[in-house]
């Protein structure tokens with residue numbers, strides 16, 4: 656089978672993880688061997704499952720770095736599909752890992768934020784978007800005006816780029832309603 660790299664990106668609450676899980680479930684129903692990963696940092700809803708804000712779950716393996724994914728995949732005779740959630744939290748090696756797996760015939764589906772709370776491209780995601788075969792941008796609904804939301808508004812003051820949170824920390828905003836300042 657021909658491998659490929661698929662990226663699902665957008666702001667928070669846009670349904671990125673739900674779309675990732677939808678694709679992984681379909682592959683599972685089709686009899687494919689599917690392995691899913693997430694960064695060990697993200698334990699908001701579940702220690703081991705990929706979990707969407709809406710509560711949809713898919714079993715996954717938490718890993719500390721992108722190269723650990725290769726070690727896990729290597730334990731199986733054949734893996735058809737690899738899913739990676741919250742890809743913005745991974746180290747830059749995740750691009751090389753995705754391309755290596757795709758070169759071996761694996762369908763790699765990655766989901767994550769394209770922009771951080773300051774509106775800057777997030778970690779390895781811009782490079783992934785460039786090397787991907789298929790990119791899907793998904794939008795949420797702006798909590799101020801109801802327009803399509805492409806950005807994540809941080810609601811509390813905090814200096815760090817990575818602030819793992821959910822509804823009390825961030826909300827979806829359109830370009831017009833979004834600000835790099837909190838609140």
Ligand code: ZN
Pocket residue numbers: 797798799800801802828829830831832833
């Ligand atoms: Zn708006």
